[in-house]
Amino acid sequence: MNNKKRLRELTREVIGSLAQTFEIEEGMLSGEMTVEMVGRRSCRLTNHRGIIKYTPEEVRIKTESGVFRVCGEMLKIKGLMAEEIIIEGIIENAAYEEV
Amino acid sequence: MVFDILKSLKTYYVLRVDTAFPEKILNLIQKGGFVVWEVGITGEGMSLKCLSSDMPAIEGLLNSLGAVWEITRIRGAETLIKNLKRYKGIIFAAFACFVITLIFSGFVWSLEVYGARGISEQQVINCLYDSGVREGCLKRNLDREEIAVSLMTEFPSLSEAQVTFEGTRLCITLFERDSPAVIYDTSVAVDLVAVKDAVVDFIDVYNGRGAVEAGQSVAKGDILISGDLSYGSGEEAFEKKVHSMGKVLSYETAEFEGITVDAYLPGEGAKYKSIKTYYLFGRVFTVSDAEIPENPVKVMSYAQPVRVLMFSIPVLYDEIRCYNVDECIPKSEHEIASEIFSATQELLGDKCTITDITYSLKSDGGRRLLARVRVDYSESIAEQRPIGENDK
Known part of the structure; x- marks a missing residue:
């Protein structure tokens, strides 16, 4: 179990250094979610694992690192693709939920 | 952005689930x-958009889940084509305009002559007409080199002729052996020199120093008014060169024969029969009205554009309007004199000013008059030349 953890850490480190060397987003290599926000009106998430809840006030998205929650008003899924989701509306809060 | 355009080009569906x-x-x-x-949440479900190519699979998915759904709208290329069909008249008209413009741009609409000095523009155009080059010709049928050669052969005074197409215009630029006078800016010091061998009959110096006197004979290139006002030598030398200006005239007399003038003028509301000659694709088509009056009074008009509705197209025609002499009125003496004056001025060119004109008329046996003209005129014999250039 310990070995597995170490291996995972080591893999992350290698990926991190590779991403730094080639100046690319770490998330693209590791498969971790990346979030891009344009002010309060748009939020783009890549490498998500699915939608858990979708209402105009709240969108909960499953990711590798936990559940990501976007709260606001008039939220709308502008685009939904295999690895990417774009949420538009008046975003008030975007954060990981506490485990 | 690219994705949005692609979506718009493809057909997509708006679904309500x-x-x-x-x-x-x-x-x-x-x-x-x-x-x-x-994807938006609506009252009891959601609305979303999907590509038509994904629709069968999504349909199967929704049905397998037992969802109630419907297609509310179809958008994209398919709808666009339907909408376009609604405006097919306008689209067809726009397309037709485009095609017509494209076709007409292949023709010569107008002939333009530049640099003609000793030769009149009309002479050049007549020469072009004789060799089959006129408005309405297809551009690709015209050989520019051939036109240039024919002009240079026809007019010995030409040292070069350039033929270019500028859009639908055929531009002829002529360079005469006696290169045309250059008009210099007033900041350039120039002399006025004689353009030909002549006798100076009148000289009026506005600026500079008169180099000749009235009554003096001059040869081509002689200085008439000098712009060089320098005098003295050594330390007392004064040097000043100016842009000379003035009027130097030579009085001449000329006689012309065979100037033709129509003796009659169509009366108001006079009916006519026309003979139209069309020039299209280098061919000539003549369309004549029936019952042309015998020995008619003819009024010519050249190079008229054919009009379709309110648009003129690059097909030209010459028209001869034949009036019955009974419906015409004889021209007044003043009208005839005016026409003879204009025709004579055209023959003399713009450097000459008519001072006196006398003429005699005789009938050509028809409805026209032949004029024999004797004209006294003054001709400007000066042209500018920068000081020191080819001094004689």
Whole structure:
């Protein structure tokens, strides 16, 4: 179990250094979610694992690192693709939920 | 952006799905590798957009989940084509305009002559007409080199002729052996020199120093008014060169024969029969009205554009309007004199001013008059030349 953890850490480190060397987003290599926000009106998430809840006030998205929650008003899924989701509306809060 | 354009080009559907669990459907769609966008929560379900290519699979998915759904709208290329069909008249007209413009741009609409000095523009145009080059010709049928050669052969005074197409214009630029006078800016010091061998009959110096006197004979290139006002030598030398200006005239007399003038003028509301000659694709078509009056009074008009509705097209025609002499009125003496004056001025050129004109008329046996003209005129014999250039 310990070995597995170490291996995972080591893999992350290698990926991190590779991403730094080639100046690319770490998330693209590791498969971790990346979030891009344009002010309060748009939020783009890549490498998500699915939608858990979708209402105009709240969108909960499953990711590798936990559940990501976007709260606001008039939220709308502008685009939904295999690895990417774009949420538009008046975003008030975007954060990981506490485990 | 690119994706939006692609979506617009492809056909896409707007769906309304009544479900209590929109997340489930969205996740299944995402896992199926389909793309959806504009997902919004509505009263009892959601609305979304998807590509028509994904529609059968999404339809199967929705049916398997037992969801109630419907296609509310179809957008994209398919709808666009339907909308375009609605405006097919306008689209067809726009396309027709484009095609017509494209076709007409292949023709010569007008002939333009530049640099003609000793030769009149009309002479050049007549020469072009004689060699079959006129408005309405197809551009690709015209050989520019051939036109240039024919002009240079016809007019010995030409040292070069350039023929170019500028859009639908055929531009002829002529360079005469006696290169045309250059008009210099007033900041350039120039002399006025004689353009030909002549006798100076009148000289009026506005600026500079008169180099000749009235009554003196001059040869071509002699200085008439000098711009060099320098005098003295050594330390007392004064040097000043100016842009000389003035009027130097030579009085001449000329006689012309064979100037023709119509003796009659169509009366108001006079009816006529016309003979039209069309020039198209280098061919000549003549269309004549029936019952042309015998020995008519003819009024010519050249190079008229054919008009379709309110637009003129690059097909030209010459028209001869034949009036019955009974419906015409004889021209007044003043009208005849005026026409003879204009024709004589055209023959003399713009450097000459008519001072006196006398003429005699005789009938040509028809409705026209032949004039024999004796004209006294003054001709400006000066042209500018920068000081020191080719001094004689």
